[in-house]
Every structure is written in C-alpha cells, then in structure tokens.
Amino acid sequence: MEKVCVDDVENSIQPAAVMRSLTAPLGLTDLALNYYELEPGDSFAFAYHNHEVQEETFYVLAGTATFETEGGSVEVAAGEVIRFDREEFQRGWNRSGELVRALALGAPLEYGEQVTLRHCSDCGERTDSQLEGGEDGESVVAYCTNCQKETGRWYRGSMDGTVP
Template sequence: MERVAVDDVDGRIGPAAMVRGLTEPLGLTDLAMNYYELDPGDSFAYAYHNHEIQEEVFYVIEGTATFETESGDVDVGPDEAVRFGREEFQRGWNRGDERVVAIALGAPLSYGESVTLRYCPECEGETDNDLGRADDEAAVVAHCGRCGVETGRWYRGSMAGEVP
C-alpha cells in the first residue's frame, strides 16, 4: 500500500494554479493521476490535444470545468466525471469565477503520440506544437511545429500568454 497527502506533494509548472502529480508518489505503474486547482482562466492542459493510447477521466470536486471537444463545449460540475477516449481531442478550462478542484486519471500510464493544437500567430491558425523546458528550466514553452514561433509560456502557478 502507498499513501500520500496531496498537500505534501510538490506542485509543478503547468497551465493551472496548482498541478500536483500523484503518479510517482503513489508508485503507480499503469495509471497516471494528477491533482489540479484551476483559477478562473486556467486550463488542465497546455493545448487542445489527444493521446494515441491513453484514455483520460476528469473528476470535478469543486467548481465547474468546461471541456472543449470536437462536438462542442461540455460543462462538468461538482461530483461529476467525464471520460475521453484514445485519440479524442479535448481541453478543459475554468471559465467560471470560482476555483475548480479536480482529479485527472489516465490509463495506460503512457500517452503514446499526442497532437497538441495551439494557435500560431505566424501561421495564422491552429498548428501542432512541441512542448519543452525553457533554457533556464523555469518555464514550459510551446513552439509551433510548422514555423517554430513560441505560442505559449508557463511558469509555476501562472497562465502567461493564455486566452481561453
């Protein structure tokens, strides 16, 4: 058995006010698990995306999360869960005025290949993006896969450059 207090897990850089990865502290080998706190305007993910082999479930504890999907927006409120299958595009946001608290589960643990679509001002459209660390390791940076221009930059607990 493994046990961990969420507050004892260090937060990491992400597109939300708080992202705490619970996968490693719990010793999970077949399932990814993350705890999120989203301030208004925050997102669960860096981009509208899918995963080749992983399905995801989001369980909302507090607030209402709005998920962009191929068939339109879907609101998920407290004590509700939503599942996204393999290769199904989605991105969840806090578009309300109250904080969203949620748990995300993904299985299997590996994503496989992912497509991460973000708006590129140079290409004037949605393009696949590559995510990586800034040279100083203090930020996660997205670059257009077509032209290389930076399309987003996130620091711990910030949504720099994001517009939901």
C-alpha cells in the same frame, strides 16, 4: 500500500494554479493520477490535445470545468465525471469565477504519440505544437511545429501562457 498528502507533493509547471502529479509518489505503474486546482482562466493542459493510447477521465470535486471538444463545449460540475477516449481531442478550462478542483486519471500510464494544437499568430491557425523546458529551467515553452514561433510560456502557477 502507499499513502501521500496531496499538499506535500510538489506543484508542477502547468497552465493551472496547482497541478500535483500523484503517480510517482503513489508508485502507480498502470495509471496516471493528477490533482488540479484551476483559478478562473486556468486550463488542465498546455493545448487542445489527444493521447494515442491513453484514455483520460476528469472527476470535478469543486466548481465547474468547461471542456473544449470536437463536438463543442461541455460543462462538468462538481460531482460529475467526464471521460475521453484514446485519440479524442479535448482541453479543459475554468471558465467560471470560482476555483475548480479536480482529479485527472489516465490509463494506461503512457500517452503514446500526443497531438497538441495551439493557435499560431504567424501561421494564422491552430497548428501542432512542441513543448520544451525553457532555457531558464523554470518554464515550459510551446513552439509551432510549422514555423517554430513561440506560442506560449508557462511558469509554476501561471495561467494559459504568456506569449512574448
């Protein structure tokens, strides 16, 4: 048995005010479990994306999250759950004026190949992107895989990524 206090887990560098990965602290081997708090404008993910082998479920505890999907936008209110199948593109946001709290569960634990699509101003379209740790060690940076232009940079608790 493992037990943790969510507030005791370190906040990750994400496009969300708070993202605490509970997977390792709980010793999970087959399931990814993350706790999120999204301020207005925050996102669950760095980009519109999919996972090759992992299905993903979001349980909204408070507020309303809006998910961008291939079929259009889907709102998920407190007490509701949404599931995305393997290779299904999605990105969740807080488009409201109130805090969103949610749990994200993914299984199996591994993603497999992941496609991440972000808008590149140089290419003029949404292109695949690569995420890397910033040289400062305190950020995550997205680069367009077509032209290598930086398309986003996040710091702990930052919003969707400032583009220089």
